[in-house]
Amino acid sequence: MAIDIPRIPLGDAIEGSLDFLTSHYSNVTRGISSVTQTGISALNDALMWLPEWALMAIIAVICWRVASLRLGIGAVLGLSLIWNLGLWNPMIETLTLVVIATVVAVVIAMPFGVFAAISDRFYSVIMPVLDFMQTMPAFVYLIPAIPFFGIGSVSAIFATVIFSMPPAIRFTTLGIRQVPNDLIEAADAFGATRTQKLIKIQFPLSLPTIMAGINQTIMLALSMVVIAAMIGADGLGSEVWRAIQRLRPGDGFEAGIAVVILAMLLDRITQALRKPKKKAS
Amino acid sequence: MTETDETNIKIQVRGLSKVFGSQPKKALELRNQGKKRPEILEKTGQTLGLSNIDFDVREGELLVIMGLSGSGKSTLIRCLNRLIEPTEGDIVIDGQNIPKLSEKELLECRRRHFSMVFQNFALFPHKTVQENAEYGLEVRGVEKNSRVESARNSLKQVGLDGWEDAYPSQLSGGMQQRVGLARALANDSTVMLMDEAFSALDPLIRKDMQQELIELQHRMKKTTIFITHDLDEAISIGDRIILLKDGEIVQSGTPEEILTRPADDYVARFVEGVDMSRIFTANSAMRPVRATARDSDGPRTVLRKMSDNGLDSIYVIGRDRTLMGIVNVDEVDAAAKAGKETISELIQNDFPKAGPDEPMNNLFAMFNDKSYPIAIVDDNQRLLGVVVKGAVLEKLAEAGEH
Numbered sequence: 001m002a003i004d005i006p007r008i009p010l011g012d013a014i015e016g017s018l019d020f021l022t023s024h025y026s027n028v029t030r031g032i033s034s035v036t037q038t039g040i041s042a043l044n045d046a047l048m049w050l051p052e053w054a055l056m057a058i059i060a061v062i063c064w065r066v067a068s069l070r071l072g073i074g075a076v077l078g079l080s081l082i083w084n085l086g087l088w089n090p091m092i093e094t095l096t097l098v099v100i101a102t103v104v105a106v107v108i109a110m111p112f113g114v115f116a117a118i119s120d121r122f123y124s125v126i127m128p129v130l131d132f133m134q135t136m137p138a139f140v141y142l143i144p145a146i147p148f149f150g151i152g153s154v155s156a157i158f159a160t161v162i163f164s165m166p167p168a169i170r171f172t173t174l175g176i177r178q179v180p181n182d183l184i185e186a187a188d189a190f191g192a193t194r195t196q197k198l199i200k201i202q203f204p205l206s207l208p209t210i211m212a213g214i215n216q217t218i219m220l221a222l223s224m225v226v227i228a229a230m231i232g233a234d235g236l237g238s239e240v241w242r243a244i245q246r247l248r249p250g251d252g253f254e255a256g257i258a259v260v261i262l263a264m265l266l267d268r269i270t271q272a273l274r275k276p277k278k279k280a281s
Numbered sequence: 282m283t284e285t286d287e288t289n290i291k292i293q294v295r296g297l298s299k300v301f302g303s304q305p306k307k308a309l310e311l312r313n314q315g316k317k318r319p320e321i322l323e324k325t326g327q328t329l330g331l332s333n334i335d336f337d338v339r340e341g342e343l344l345v346i347m348g349l350s351g352s353g354k355s356t357l358i359r360c361l362n363r364l365i366e367p368t369e370g371d372i373v374i375d376g377q378n379i380p381k382l383s384e385k386e387l388l389e390c391r392r393r394h395f396s397m398v399f400q401n402f403a404l405f406p407h408k409t410v411q412e413n414a415e416y417g418l419e420v421r422g423v424e425k426n427s428r429v430e431s432a433r434n435s436l437k438q439v440g441l442d443g444w445e446d447a448y449p450s451q452l453s454g455g456m457q458q459r460v461g462l463a464r465a466l467a468n469d470s471t472v473m474l475m476d477e478a479f480s481a482l483d484p485l486i487r488k489d490m491q492q493e494l495i496e497l498q499h500r501m502k503k504t505t506i507f508i509t510h511d512l513d514e515a516i517s518i519g520d521r522i523i524l525l526k527d528g529e530i531v532q533s534g535t536p537e538e539i540l541t542r543p544a545d546d547y548v549a550r551f552v553e554g555v556d557m558s559r560i561f562t563a564n565s566a567m568r569p570v571r572a573t574a575r576d577s578d579g580p581r582t583v584l585r586k587m588s589d590n591g592l593d594s595i596y597v598i599g600r601d602r603t604l605m606g607i608v609n610v611d612e613v614d615a616a617a618k619a620g621k622e623t624i625s626e627l628i629q630n631d632f633p634k635a636g637p638d639e640p641m642n643n644l645f646a647m648f649n650d651k652s653y654p655i656a657i658v659d660d661n662q663r664l665l666g667v668v669v670k671g672a673v674l675e676k677l678a679e680a681g682e683h
Contacts, residue, residue, distance in 0.1 A: 186403035188364055190417040190468065191392035200419070204407045 002135075022147045029148045035099070036154045044096045052083050059265065067272035071265075078261035087239065087258045094235035094262065097153060097225040101160035102218050109165050109217070113172025114198065123173065130166040138163050138224055142231045156228030164220035171213025175206025211274040218266050226259055236262070291504045292338040292361070297370030299356055299528075302327035305368045320526045323586040334370070334547045335430045338472070343495075345519030347509055353528035354508045358474050361506070363387055364396040375474070385612045392421045394634065396465035399475035402457045403451040404643035410436065410446035410460050417468030418447035419491045428467075435466035438497065466497075475507040479514065491518050512551050516540070524548055537565065561641040565668040567657050573598045576605050576625050583608065583624050593654055597628050602663045604656055634658055637665060644673055 022029065047055065056079045064072030082091050115168050116123045145155035179202045187197045229237030236255045243252030300308040311320070318329045319667075333354045338344050348354045359365040361372055363379060372379040374394055382390055395415055404413050412431035423431075436442055439459040449457055458478060465473050477495075479487045495518055499506055509515050515522050516536040523533040524544075531610035532544035543549040572590045574583045574597045587595050587610055597605045606628035616627055633647040633655040647655055654667035 124336065180403075182401055182403040183397060183405060185364055186399060187407075187416075187420075189362060189391065189397040189422050190475075191388045191395075192392075192420045193388060196420055201405060205405075276486065 007189040018144050018147065033149045033154045036149075036157055037152075039100055040096055040153050040157070043100065044093060045093045047096060048089065052079075052088055056080070056083075060169050063265065063269060067268055071268050071272075075265055078265065082258045082261060085254050085258065087236065087255060089234045089261060090234070090255070091258055094222070094225055094237065094259070097156055097160065097233060097235060098218060098221045098229075098262075099265070101157050101164060101221045101225065102214070103218050104157065105161045105221065106168050106214055108161070109168035109213075110172060113169045113213075114176060116169065117176035118194075126169070130169060132162075133162060134166045138227055139230070142228065146231055151232040152231050155231050156225060156233030159228055159231075160224040160265040162222050163224045164217045167216035167220065168210075170211045171216070172206070172210050175209030175213075176202045178209060179205045208274050211270065215267060215270040215274065218270055219263065222259070222263050224267065289340040290337045291340045291371040291374065293371070294334055294336050294338075294361075295371045295373075297334040297355075297360060297372065298332050298368050299355075299360055299365065300327050300368045301330050309369065318411075320519075322669070324325065329528055331360065331367075334528075334530060336523055336533060338504060338506060338529065341504055342520045343498050343505045343507060343518060345509060345515040345522045346525060347508045347512065347515040347522055348525035349510055351527075352525040354510075354525050355476060356528075357525065358476050358506060358508050361472075361474065362391050362397070385681075392417070392468075392469045392470075393544070395466040395474055396470040396472075397474040397476065398458070398461045398465050398478040400480050402454075402455055402461045402481070404460055404464075406449055408448075409445065410447050410449065410452070410463075413449065413460050414463045414467045416464055421468075421620040423574060425636050429467065432463070432467045433461040438466060439463045439493070454482050455490065458482060460492065462494075462497075466501075471504060473503050473505045475505060477508050477510070480509065480511070487514075494518060524551070537561070561655050561676055562637065563635050563639040563641070563644055563655070563668055564637040566641065566644070566668050566672040567637065568669070569666050570596060570664060570674060573664065574608065574624065575599075575627065576623070578624055580624055580627075582619055583613050584610070584617055587613070596656055596664060596667070597624065597630075598664055604634070604658050604662055604664045606630050607653060607656075635668075636660075641673060641676060644668060 025123065050058075056076060059079065060072045060075045063075045104178050108114060112126065120265070138159070141159035142155065147157045149155040149158055176198075183201060184197065188199050192200070225233060225235060226237035226240065229241040232238075236259050239255035240252050240259075243249070243255060298309060298312070302308065302325070304325060304327055307325045308321050308329055311324060312332055316324075318332075321327060321329050331338060346354050346357060355363055360367040361379070363382075367380050370380065374390070375677060377386075377390060379387070379390060381497050382398045392487050400564045405416065408416070411429070411432055414436050415428045418428035418431060423553065433442075433445070436445060439462050441456065441463060444452070444456070447459060452460065458481075460479070465475075482490060491514060494505075494507075497503075507515075509520060516539075519536055521533065521535055522539055524531045524539065526547055529682055532539055532548050534542075539548060540552050552600050572592065572595060574586060576597050576599055578586075583595060587593070593609050593610045596607050599605050608624055608627045608629065611626060612627045616624060632653045635647065635655055635657055637657055637659065639657075644655055648670050652670065654669045657665045659665055
């Protein structure tokens with residue numbers, strides 16, 4: 001005999017609250033949407049306005065200065081390949097989305113990370129939330145993004161920010177908590193206030209760890225931005241998406257390789273920023 | 282302690298206790314019933330870190346708090362500036378009772394009164410030597426120019442000029458601790474707390490640093506509380522020593538008092554193995570001079586003084602008791618026979634001379650074949666007394682018995 005346990009209407013509840021949010025806060029979402037859209041367009045236009053070779057040169061010089069000459073040469077070769085394959089514009093669109101999503105994610109993540117480092121109670125609340133954010137399949141975020149912000153790049157940014165923010169929060173918390181206790185004690189002994197400790201001691205000392213978190217955020221943002229092609233985000237993702245729909249593996253791989261090149265450049269640059277600058281000894 | 286000392290007390294600690302754990306009241310109740318630390322831990326799970334500590338820190342002194350690990354010495358020093366919150370008791374500095382201060386007053390109190398030197402240096406790795414030395418002043422909001430100036434000065438004091446732009450990781454351990462010291466000095470606080478400051482250094486550098494600390498302390502007269510587990514260190518730098526065991530004071534006094542009159546077996550065991558001849562100073566074996574000659578005295582007067590006191594030689598002093606030299610009975614006798622008016626031509630300078638703080642083992646080597654007693658003089662060359670060979674031997678023998 002089967003006991004008839006009623007199904008918990010979890011999905012209905014979530015849908016109900018999302019409906020509530022979209023209908024009652026449409027002004028807010030529309031505002032966010034237009035601001036974000038403006039930001040995306042401005043950055044995109046700026047990067048497009050530069051001739052390919054100029055942007056390539058700028059990126060190569062950045063690679064050379066922060067990392068090595070080798071990475072600079074690698075950047076030139078990789079970007080030339082993307083250009084040659086005719087994927088320059090989609091690459092710029094993807095880069096724009098990654099940059100904006102990362103900036104938004106980091107700006108939101110920093111205060112959360114700092115607060116979680118200071119308060120044990122907040123830490124124990126936010127950690128499961130972060131686990132949830134990271135393990136929830138990325139596609140799921142795309143669905144509510146559409147009623148909020150409509151099809152397109154803004155929804156992509158929204159989903160990407162949620163998906164890529166956790167490591168920035170986690171690493172900020174970790175970095176600040178990792179600052180040796182005796183240094184905190186020294187700061188206390190000299191009468192430093194909490195803010196003085198944070199700004200002058202904890203933050204600079206946790207910078208390498210925070211940068212590692214930002215690096216992770218960028219990588220996650222890139223992967224999510226590609227997936228977001230499913231809800232109409234422009235860029236390399238949409239090239240892949242189109243290749244899937246038309247069953248053209250060649251095109252798909254070309255776009256995929258462009259993603260890999262972009263990922264490697266972003267990763268190497270942020271990795272190099274992580275290492276403290278060599279001081280003359 | 283005499284009445285006059287009372288006015289010079291910098292910090293007064295009364296009934297200070299610290300319980301680690303969530304039910305401090307319970308632990309203190311048991312303590313009041315006369316229970317000791319292990320019993321309290323067993324019954325309540327609370328650790329009695331410090332129990333009823335009373336002591337004074339005098340203005341300008343170097344007070345050493347000594348004990349083995351677990352004796353509560355680190356807890357004690359941290360209670361003073363409330364890096365650890367005391368459970369009960371008073372710590373009064375310049376009329377302020379530290380445990381009663383509000384958060385804000387405490388910050389102010391730490392900035393004004395305390396600077397601290399740590400065992401593991403605790404230098405900020407992302408700041409240069411200069412910036413590290415400026416830290417205390419930076420926290421206080423001192424304006425850039427003047428804090429650069431004070432930091433420079435204190436770096437110079439500890440012999441680190443020229444290293445301002447280096448990072449701590451580029452320095453040796455000894456140099457890093459000098460930065461720690463400079464950071465504390467630059468702050469110009471009224472009290473310096475040193476938590477096992479030299480324990481992480483290797484022995485040779487450690488000796489140097491001790492010596493430098495003593496000199497600095499004498500020069501600047503900075504009230505200093507120094508924590509150590511090393512009796513040799515305590516003895517060689519401390520004006521006074523407080524001995525802690527299991528969170529209680531076992532004995533306090535000058536190094537010499539602790540060495541010669543250990544309060545109990547615990548202290549006595551500590552004291553064993555300390556080289557006594559290094560501890561005793563000329564002061565403790567010194568005797569008043571029975572007779573001295575004046576440089577204006579005639580030979581006959583001097584001969585008379587010598588024979589009255591059974592001396593073969595006599596120290597000659599000037600008007601203000603400054604030591605001028607020594608004369609021998611044979612030569613004075615000859616001068617008297619020759620009908621000389623004064624002894625001033627006979628004064629010799631090859632006599633042993635030492636300050637009152639000279640360690641005993643150095644004195645022993647100073648006796649020469651003429652067996653003149655060692656003249657003990659103060660900084661102005663005034664004769665304070667003499668030390669004879671017998672007194673040194675006697676003192677050393679006495680020390681050996683302890």
